[in-house]
Amino acid sequence: METRRGRRTKVSTVDTYDVVVLGGGPTGENLADRVRAAGLSVVVVEHELVGGECSYWACMPSKALLRPAAALADARRVAGSREAVTGPLDADAVLKRRDAFAAQWTDDGQVAWLDSAGIALVRGHGRLEGVRRVVVQAPDGSENVLVARHAVAVCTGTRAALPPLPGIEQAGVWTSREATSAGEVPGRLAVVGGGVVAVEMATAWAALGSRVTLLVRDDTLLDRMEPFAGELVTEALEAAGVEVRFGVSVGGVTREPGGEAVLDLGDGEKVTADQVLFATGRKPATAELGLETVGLTPGSWIWVDDTGLVVDVPGEWLYAAGDVNRRALLTHQGKYQGRIFGQAIADRAAGRDLDIEDWGRSSATADRLAVPQVVFADPEAASVGLTLADAQKQGFRVRAVDYEIGDVAGAELYADGYKGRARAVVDLDREVLLGVTFVGPGVAELLHSATVAVVGEVPISRLWHAVPAYPTVSEVWLRLLETYRG
Incomplete structure (x- = not known):
């Protein structure tokens, strides 16, 4: 037994793999699958659910919430089917279906897939401890040491970024995770933000019966798209009963004794709701990865070249794929990087020249030049x-x-x-x-x-x-x- 950071832990024997992947979301899974298919041994380290944010708190549950609303809207847009629609969405049925798409927040199926693909899994929080070395602290406090012969790939993604507002830590506000996994429909929902998560969740919860107020600091929604996208989506949200307010900033939030949340908009103006969603951006999940042991800054984005190599770390061993490198914060782009960077790792391990010319197999360029995105509003x-x-x-x-x-x-x-x-x-x-x-x-x-x-x-x-x-x-x-x- 030894003491580490004030906690008594038991250190296991050292396990060696060709590749160690930090993060078992879609990006990490695809990268691990690519290097395993190339004949390399690989282990995935995950401290939450295998399958990651997309499977349980983002892509799948959010689209499961949105699809019934779109299907109902489509029926109402066509004469004949319009007359057959006699009521609103069944919120309980929608939430039950959403739960099924989130696998009831269990990862048995994803773990079984890793096993079938020959990919090892170590559960716990992994952190770098120098070159090609990862220490994993398991939930029971024990530690595993993993050494990579060829590469360590950081695929830890991002977390919701809450603004530093007075009262926000005590108010029990929603982030995207709570918005996609909530078990009840709030009577009144205030949504802070004007991007994809704000628009999609305003659409979903309004369709389920919430009275939604959308508070947008800028003067348009979806400001990274063509202007008409935000205009048409705003018009549709308002037609659906959502109150959209532009040019407003939240200065603070409190939770009243009766349970209401009160947002301070300044000049004495307030908005009251039963729940508040802050959809105000993402930050890299790198604060506790041991980046300082390889010369990087904890909590920072990790910059990479087109083959996934971290540009600020010497040698050809540390990679970062998916949202954590900020090239394109989208699941499908992270999966794409996982495949491309996994191939680059396999090519380097085999001593092959990398194919990086004109959309080559070992070089990611689509995440800079042609990034597709869908906002599933109505x-x-x-x-x-x-x-x-x-x-x-x-x-x-x-x-x-x-x-x-x-x-x-x-x-x-x-x-x-x-x-x-x-x-x-x-x-x-x-x-x-x-x-x-x-x-x-x-x-x-x-x-x-x-x-x-x-x-x-x-x-x-x-x-x-x-x-x-x-x-x-x-x-x-x-x-x-x-x-x-x-």
Whole structure:
């Protein structure tokens, strides 16, 4: 027995693997799977649930909350089915279905998958202790020492960032975790923020019966997308009964003896709610990883090159994949990095030259150049690549081509009075697409075609020969091209 940080612990024997992965979320799982498929031994270290944030508190439960609302809205948009809808969502049934998608917050299935893939699992909190060495403290206080022959990959993701407001620690506010896992519908919900989490959770809980107030510091929602995305989503939220207030800042929050939460907006103005969600950004989950033992700053983002190597650490052994490197804070991009960086680790371990030229297998570039994202509001907002403003800032000579999706025959069939818009940002010098945005009901399934066009740098002259089926919403592609040609 020995004492470590004031606690008596039992140190196990040292276990050696080719690769040690810190974090068992989607990014870590994909990286581990890639190196294992290449013949390397690998262990995943996880202190919560295997499957990570996406499986239990983000992607899956949030979309499970949103899907019933979208299905009901779609039914109400079409004559015939509209008349068959006789009531609101069954909140208990929606929450029960959500719980099933979150696997009742157990990870047995994910652990079984690791085992089937030949990936070892060590439960506990892992921290670096110098080069290629990780110490894992298990829940019972014992410690395991893991040594990596080739690489350690940090895949620990991010946590919700709460602003340093008076009273916030005592008020029992929600972050995204509580918003996606709550077991009851709050009568009144105040949502602070104007980004994806704020918009999606305002949409979901309003549909389930909450009276939602959305408090936005800026003057628009979804400010990283084309301006019309925020405008159309705002209009729809207000039509659904959400009070959207722009240009307001929360100065403090208190919880009254009766249970109400009171937000101070300054100048004596207050908002009262039963629950408050702060959707105000993310921070890297790196504060307790032992980064200082390898010359990095605890709590900081970890910067990497296109092969995943940490740029500020000597040698070719420390990698960081997923949200923790801040290249693209999206699950699908983290999984993409896991596959690419896992291949880079395998190639280096085998002494092979890395394939890093022009979208090579060992080099991640899609997370910088063509990042797809869907906001599952009603209407949906889907985008990939650059907005018009971003393309102009980067010096491209561009033109934005817009089309009202509701003017497409397939959209008219999809919903009576369909309202939505599409925009393609065209590089006029090369005549390829730099970015595409769709806003409207059901547009999420249009996004991959746009991603292929942007990533593949498909010439517009070639896109003319990709004929959309009639009558589908995809015919908007033809209308965009016709508008561009004039």
